[in-house]
């Protein structure tokens with residue numbers, strides 16, 4: 173009887189492991205390699221990170237991710253007309269209610285090990301909100317890609333009740349250059365918050381499953397009146413994505429077509 177029980181336990185463990193492995197691969201989406209960081213007020217220090225391209229695009233025969241990736245685009249919320257949520261509720265005030273220094277959050281780390289071209293995506297004031305990289309060998313399906321960049325040190329407004337601020341960038345892994353009508357699982361992987369932009373990707377593989385960068389409060393203590401504090405989430409507006417989420421090469425827009 174005891175042997176029988178041990179066997180059952182072993183089988184249960186095996187089944188649970190199989191379940192965990194399949195859950196993990198279902199969640200193997202494009203993410204940031206370091207999704208949680210601390211405030212970094214030390215003279216505008218940077219936080220080193222990578223976009224992790226987890227898989228290519230899916231073929232239409234069996235849905236496996238067998239299609240190579242030609243390039244990647246990432247754009248952070250600009251903090252001007254961004255969608256701000258406080259403990260899940262809409263916040264109508266500006267981002268400066270919670271973050272003191274969100275201007276130019278991204279710096280590219282020069283690297284051509286996967287893609288040959290790298291270029292910033294800027295707002296009209298020249299702030300670096302994101303970048304694209306593409307061309308060259310590209311990323312072979314079945315391999316993972318690390319696309320390196322840094323984020324500028326984030327300073328949480330000391331007088332605010334924010335105990336964390338989570339920024340939600342938009343990322344696209346592009347396997348074929350198309351217009352927005354050509355978006356499907358074999359041409360692009362869209363990791364965007366569904367905010368009503370043309371990049372929502374309704375019904376596609378990464379629908380409303382964006383990467384996140386959570387900044388935990390770690391410098392100024394929470395004011396006593398804040399209690400446990402609040403968690404703030406910042407998403408790009410549809411207007412920003414429709415305007416900024418693109419690949420432009422020498423003034424020519426090449427993605428989406």
Ligand SMILES: [Cu+2]
Pocket residue numbers: 198199200201202226227377
């Ligand atoms: Cu995935």
